[in-house]
Amino acid sequence: MTFDYNQKQPVYEQLVDELRKSIKENYQPNDKLLSEREIMKKYSVSRNTVRQALNELEIIGYIYRQHGKGTFVANWATNNSKIGDEYSFTEQMKALGKKPETKILEYSILNANEYFAKRLNLSPGTKIIKLKRLRKADGLPMMIDRTYIPYAKFSTLSVEDLEVNQRALYSIFLEDFSEKVKLADEDIYAGICSEKDAGTLGILVGSPCLMLRRTTYNPKNEIIEYTISCARGDQFVYNIKYQH
Amino acid sequence: MTFDYNQKQPVYEQLVDELRKSIKENYQPNDKLLSEREIMKKYSVSRNTVRQALNELEIIGYIYRQHGKGTFVANWATNNSKIGDEYSFTEQMKALGKKPETKILEYSILNANEYFAKRLNLSPGTKIIKLKRLRKADGLPMMIDRTYIPYAKFSTLSVEDLEVNQRALYSIFLEDFSEKVKLADEDIYAGICSEKDAGTLGILVGSPCLMLRRTTYNPKNEIIEYTISCARGDQFVYNIKYQH
DNA sequence: CAGTGGTCTAGACCACGCC
DNA sequence: GCGTGGTCTAGACCACTGC
Structure with missing residues (x-):
């Protein structure tokens, strides 16, 4: 052979x-x-x-x-599940046998304030794209993502691709913009749901929730994404596997 | 050269x-x-x-x-920080410039009930070791670990090593028992602090907390540890870095 | 075109586990 | 002693980048 x-x-x-x-x-x-x-x-x-x-x-x-x-x-x-990959809502839900779904709640272009400029390593005032997404599993609201990306890199991002085609953000980064995720840095902590998000997620104000804060870098160490997510504490479990 | x-x-x-x-x-x-x-x-x-x-x-x-x-x-x-390694309280606190400290609250040998037998892949009634530890950083209580390990593998485990020498559990596994961690499977979710743990951690009953559930495997796929941790939501952040 | 990393070969010796 | 994986060599061609 x-x-x-x-x-x-x-x-x-x-x-x-x-x-x-x-x-x-x-x-x-x-x-x-x-x-x-x-x-x-x-x-x-x-x-x-x-x-x-x-x-x-x-x-x-x-x-x-x-x-x-x-x-x-x-x-x-x-x-069965990928090991050492950064978190993907879609992948995790599939692994659990649930049907994932993403709804775009907001797509806007804004000028970065001090906070987001620092997080994305840009100058204040630089144009950025804000993307607010609701993630559901089997029809149940699970988490809200607020993603901030530099407009200069992703000006032609298509909302339709995300919503209608349900393409993963990282696939679009890689396939349409040749931006490869080299490093993902995540913070996970417990928090309390804000009034705004509680309504969207269908839970009580003040319910415990799992908060994720993620910064991703390309091989040149440029920041390509900053995301804050809020997941309902009664439903959402974040799973990681570490291999040695 | x-x-x-x-x-x-x-x-x-x-x-x-x-x-x-x-x-x-x-x-x-x-x-x-x-x-x-x-x-x-x-x-x-x-x-x-x-x-x-x-x-x-x-x-x-x-x-x-x-x-x-x-x-x-x-x-x-x-x-600066290790990438892709499984979570270590001690390492993370050091990376943040905080002084970690571990106090043993309980060390006991018990017979596994249905629940823990299943988690450790043993028969109910098999002897297991329970280890309850309080983790502090700069003197502040941060989290409580409840670790369950098979007695057959670790019968000679020394509490002194853990407390007085402040050795990491995984170092003891590896150096004293030749048990190598091959895979760590972690679930992270938000929860509410129990009355018992709230007192130990010095927070209010019902405060949000970050819960960790971890199973670790050796290269032969035997389970060597099952741990449930409860971390205070107002202080504790879990950080992971994924590299591609 | 030259220089770079990516792949591949054929052959060698060492260190470890087991009989 | 034998078979295993672990390391190492010298040399080759390919694919990609940039001049």
Whole structure:
């Protein structure tokens, strides 16, 4: 068995796909996998390529390796959800089997005041876009996002894409504006719901809520987004998985 | 310049240290680094080794690479705190310049009831250790942890180590019991403080608080810890950084 | 076009776990 | 001693960037 070297996808990625398929079909958790040298022979690739593929599989939690013993299949219970990705409402709701939905409550262009200028690392007065979104799951209001992004970078952002096509904001950043999220810095804390948001979320004023504050950076360390979210405390659980 | 091949530390790790030092002393953010081939010559190592070192530096956010252009120094503002690590109260408080302190409120051995047996994946009635800890920062009570671990694995756990030596639980797991944390699964949600905890934390009953529920797994997918924490909403902020 | 990072090969030795 | 994963080398070609 060999791979196609003329494809756009590198060989080690093709190998990752092959191994994933093979594991899915033929292995149980904690089974011993083929050794690196056996994989070399089977797929006619060099050891470096095998190790590159195995590294990927290790990172996504599909396998674990033990020096002197071998490579083993990890328990996939841990593999259904993405690990180490920044928070995505849509992804989390899907993982819970709920139907996510996003409604745009506000889209406006404003001049940054002192506070938002500082948060976005811009000069006060610079134009920014404010986006207020209501997130629902199975029809139930779950959280309100207030997102602030620099107008200069995203002037042609289409509200229709967000609402009608229900595209994820980060997909639009990446696909339409080539802005890659390199780092997301999140603060999570407990708070009390404001009167305004309580009405929108359909809960009592003063109910406990989960507050999220997020700043995201591109590879050049420019800030591409600042978001404050308020989630209802009686419904919303934020889940993270850390892999080592 | 060459490296010592007889050291326990692999050459690429030595190269990582060298490059970190060099970057710290001679480079500014977004400066262009030596090319991979120049590093090869300078340190007399092969390209693979250089790339292994650069991969590490990329993962910890020290550098970023651009195909066809070069390798660049990232802004270290993002590098002071560890990225992608599971939550550690002690580490976070240190990062904020606060003095962390842990007080053991309870250490007991009990038989797991239905609930905890399920959470730890044990049979009901199995012996487990309960550990209740109060976390303070600069003398101020911040959160209460209730940790449940299987007695079979950690029967010789020393409370003195935790309290007098202020050792981190995970260091003890790793160093004294060879239990490595492979995956941490955390739920974060907003809640209301119980009467009992309100007294300990010095806040009013019914105050909003941040609740954390954590399950950690070793590489074999055995559960090594289940912890529920309650943090005061007026003081405590949970910070995470995601790197891509 | 030259220079960069991205991928790949073939072969070597070491360190660890197990019999 | 043998098989495993971990590290390392020397050399090659490709794809992308910018002049």
